[in-house]
Amino acid sequence: xxxxxxxxCCENYNAEPVTTTADETATHAPPLKAVLGCKHFxxxxxxxxxxxxxxxxxxxxxSMVFLSYLVAVVVAFLLSSIIHTQVVLSGLxxxxxxxxxxxxxxxxxxxxxxxxxxxxxxxxxxxxxGFLVMGLLRRFTGLPAAVVYPVGGVIAYLAFFAxxxxxxxVSLIASTRDTWGLLGQCLAGLVxxxxxxxxxxxxxxxxxxx
Numbered sequence: 001x002x003x004x005x006x007x008x009c010c011e012n013y014n015a016e017p018v019t020t021t022a023d024e025t026a027t028h029a030p031p032l033k034a035v036l037g038c039k040h041f042x043x044x045x046x047x048x049x050x051x052x053x054x055x056x057x058x059x060x061x062x063s064m065v066f067l068s069y070l071v072a073v074v075v076a077f078l079l080s081s082i083i084h085t086q087v088v089l090s091g092l093x094x095x096x097x098x099x100x101x102x103x104x105x106x107x108x109x110x111x112x113x114x115x116x117x118x119x120x121x122x123x124x125x126x127x128x129x130g131f132l133v134m135g136l137l138r139r140f141t142g143l144p145a146a147v148v149y150p151v152g153g154v155i156a157y158l159a160f161f162a163x164x165x166x167x168x169x170v171s172l173i174a175s176t177r178d179t180w181g182l183l184g185q186c187l188a189g190l191v192x193x194x195x196x197x198x199x200x201x202x203x204x205x206x207x208x209x210x
Contacts, residue, residue, distance in 0.1 A: 061203045068199020069131065073124045076153070076192035078112065080123065080173075083184035085111045087175035119173065122160055127189070130156030131196055145200050150193030157189035 085108045089099050099107075134152030138145065161176055175181030 064203035065200055068196050068203065069128065071199065072131075072153075072192040072196040073120075073127055075195050076127060076188045077116070077120045077123050079188035079191060080119065080185055081112045081115050082108055083188060084115070084173055084175040084181070087178060087181040087184060091178070126156040126160045127153060127192060127196075130159070130189075131193075145197035146194065149197040149200070150190045153189035153191075153193030153196070154186045155189075157186050161185070 086104070089104055089107060093099055130152035131149055134148040134155075137143070138148045141148075161173070161182065164173075173181075173185065176185055
């Protein structure tokens with residue numbers, strides 16, 4: 001009833017004035033309490049709408065950031081697998097082994113499927129930690145996303161390659177035993193960082209303003 005009364009006041013508060021006597025004005029004029037209640041109701045409704053819009057935009061922003069992370073992981077893994085395969089095959093070519101483009105494609109496909117469960121998981125975890133740390137650094141330093149996240153991707157790759165050897169006592173990714181192979185893997189981390197930075201920049205445009 002109170003809500004209906006407030007809406008009624010809002011509907012009729014701004015109506016055109018009608019010439020009446022003093023007694024009629026006193027009889028038909030809305031009570032001051034009702035007018036104030038109407039204004040309070042309108043302000044509260046406006047605040048609720050603004051808060052709801054901000055929550056919706058925040059949810060969209062978080063979804064876009066997470067999607068950008070997933071895309072960055074996929075790009076990093078595919079690049080890492082392709083570079084790994086080509087570096088290994090180049091080593092065989094230097095030994096005199098003849099490898100055609102069909103064999104290269106077949107080997108690349110096998111490596112993508114074979115490396116996905118293990119190496120794909122390592123990349124996903126490593127990039128998640130790297131991007132999180134660099135995101136905190138960016139918050140305190142104000143550095144642009146296009147700088148911190150690519151650097152974070154490279155550092156993530158270097159970190160988990162450095163950790164693999166003491167744990168397994170061998171480089172599980174054979175191509176990283178070569179300098180160019182290691183640089184190629186770090187390039188994948190760099191590209192993944194740029195992909196994530198681009199996604200974050202888009203998310204900020206979709207996020208809440210003010």
